[in-house]
Amino acid sequence: MRLLFLTLVFITSLFAQKVLYVNYDKTPERVIKGEIFTVTLKTLSTVKNFQSIQYHFSNHPGLKILDTRPTREEKGKFFYDSFHMLVTSKYARLPDIDVSIVTNKHYEPTFVKGQKLNVISLNPKKDFSNIIANSFQLQEYKTTSYDKTHNIIVFVATAKNANLKAMHFKHVYKQGMESISNSYNNSKITYFVVIDKRLEYFTFSYFNLLKNNYVKVSIPIIVDDDSVTTQSDLKPRDQSHDTIKMYIALTIAIFGLILIFFQRKYIYLVFVFIPLGYILYLNIPEQDVCIKKGANIYLLPVENGTIFETTQTEYHLPKEGSVTNFTKVKLQNEKIGWVKNEDTCTY
Numbered sequence: 001m002r003l004l005f006l007t008l009v010f011i012t013s014l015f016a017q018k019v020l021y022v023n024y025d026k027t028p029e030r031v032i033k034g035e036i037f038t039v040t041l042k043t044l045s046t047v048k049n050f051q052s053i054q055y056h057f058s059n060h061p062g063l064k065i066l067d068t069r070p071t072r073e074e075k076g077k078f079f080y081d082s083f084h085m086l087v088t089s090k091y092a093r094l095p096d097i098d099v100s101i102v103t104n105k106h107y108e109p110t111f112v113k114g115q116k117l118n119v120i121s122l123n124p125k126k127d128f129s130n131i132i133a134n135s136f137q138l139q140e141y142k143t144t145s146y147d148k149t150h151n152i153i154v155f156v157a158t159a160k161n162a163n164l165k166a167m168h169f170k171h172v173y174k175q176g177m178e179s180i181s182n183s184y185n186n187s188k189i190t191y192f193v194v195i196d197k198r199l200e201y202f203t204f205s206y207f208n209l210l211k212n213n214y215v216k217v218s219i220p221i222i223v224d225d226d227s228v229t230t231q232s233d234l235k236p237r238d239q240s241h242d243t244i245k246m247y248i249a250l251t252i253a254i255f256g257l258i259l260i261f262f263q264r265k266y267i268y269l270v271f272v273f274i275p276l277g278y279i280l281y282l283n284i285p286e287q288d289v290c291i292k293k294g295a296n297i298y299l300l301p302v303e304n305g306t307i308f309e310t311t312q313t314e315y316h317l318p319k320e321g322s323v324t325n326f327t328k329v330k331l332q333n334e335k336i337g338w339v340k341n342e343d344t345c346t347y
Contacts, residue, residue: 019046020053020110022099025080030118031087034132035209036066036163036184039094041112043079051102053079060085060114062092066184084184086163092117122207124214126170131206133162139188141219146194146336153202153219154178154192154300161209164189169204176299176306192299192306195221289319289327290345297337301326309337314345 025042043053057065063085070081094114101107122128141155150173157164164187169175174194181188195202202219291297297309301323309331317329326338 018110019107020044020099020101021046022097022110022112024094024112024114026082027094027115028117030120031092032132032207032209033087033090033119033121034130034163034166035087036084036132036161037087038082038084040080040082041070041097041099043081043099044077045079045101047101047103047107049103053081054100054102055081055083056098056100056109057095058098060093060095062087062089062117062119063095064088065095087117087119090119090121092119124207125205127204127216128170128214129204129206129217130166130168131159131162131164132209133206134160134209136162136206136208136215136217138217138219143219143221143223145197145223149197150194151197151199151221151223152192152194152299153221154190155219156188156190158186158188160186162187167191169193178300178306288316289329289339291315291317291329291339292343292345295339295343297329297331297339298326299337301328301338 021044023042024039026038026040028037028039031037041055045053055070066084066086070083073080073082093116096114097112098109099112100109122132136157136159139156139158141153143151143153146152161184163184164180164182165177167177167189172193172195174192176192178190178192180190193202200221202221203216205214205216207213208215291311291314293311293314295311296307297311299306317331319327320330320336321328322341325341327341327344328336328338331337
């Protein structure tokens with residue numbers, strides 16, 4: 001009897017230390033491999049004054065916990081703490097969680113047991129971008145010539161509830177991520193693909209969670225021949241028709257001189273000076289830039305961008321333009337690249 005009494009006292013003392021009552025409040029009925037979903041924990045604390053509530057996750061195969069701190073909403077006496085989780089495998093279960101309250105006193109943590117999730121794997125077509133999202137929208141895009149047989153498309157896209165780091169396309173020559181801002185609820189990515197010049201559209205799909213279906217995204221291939229104005233403008237100035245342009249400008253200048261000779265009106269000088277100025281501009285020799293040995297040549301002029309070549313020796317290459325902190329150069333293989341200004345020679 002005495003042993004039973006001591007046991008009951010011990011158990012009662014343990015229960016007396018429990019100050020947190022926690023359970024899973026919102027869990028999905030099914031998830032898709034590659035999906036980001038939200039789990040909400042409902043918590044009630046019997047301690048009014050405390051510093052924080054800490055969560056320790058364990059035993060969650062097939063899941064990646066994306067948040068270090070939850071998003072909290074208070075309703076009356078209850079705390080609703082939400083976490084983002086990424087499904088990485090066909091088999092996944094919600095984590096077991098030890099929930100602790102941080103106060104001046106020590107209290108035993110509350111244990112919450114997880115459960116197996118219903119995971120579905122997609123069977124997508126070849127044009128699938130590997131993106132699963134509530135929404136995916138193109139913000140801007142630009143197509144320029146990459147080499148004799150390929151074009152490069154640079155696009156900026158935004159998505160909701162998506163893992164944009166997973167973006168990947170099949171059957172493209174090259175591809176890569178140039179920048180990303182990941183907030184899970186609202187994320188943004190700058191991405192490039194190098195594709196065959198014969199393509200008139202670059203089309204891909206993503207899986208829309210709200211529509212429960214694949215959605216097509218299509219980018220028309222319109223090669224931009226403008227001069228350098230933005231970080232994604234990779235096309236050098238086209239000099240193939242400069243001779244014809246000079247003849248046209250010279251003809252206009254001669255016509256202006258004839259008008260001045262016969263009309264005796266010097267306002268027609270505008271038809272002389274502007275064409276002659278344009279001819280001088282076309283005859284400006286290409287400026288070379290010295291590139292240091294070991295300098296990285298970037299595909300796009302962005303920090304931490306894709307490096308596609310590293311100089312093995314000091315080079316002098318034609319300068320095609322510049323943007324902030326980067327100089328645009330034409331490589332010996334006729335491809336266009338960007339080098340950081342700090343990697344150019346100074347004498």
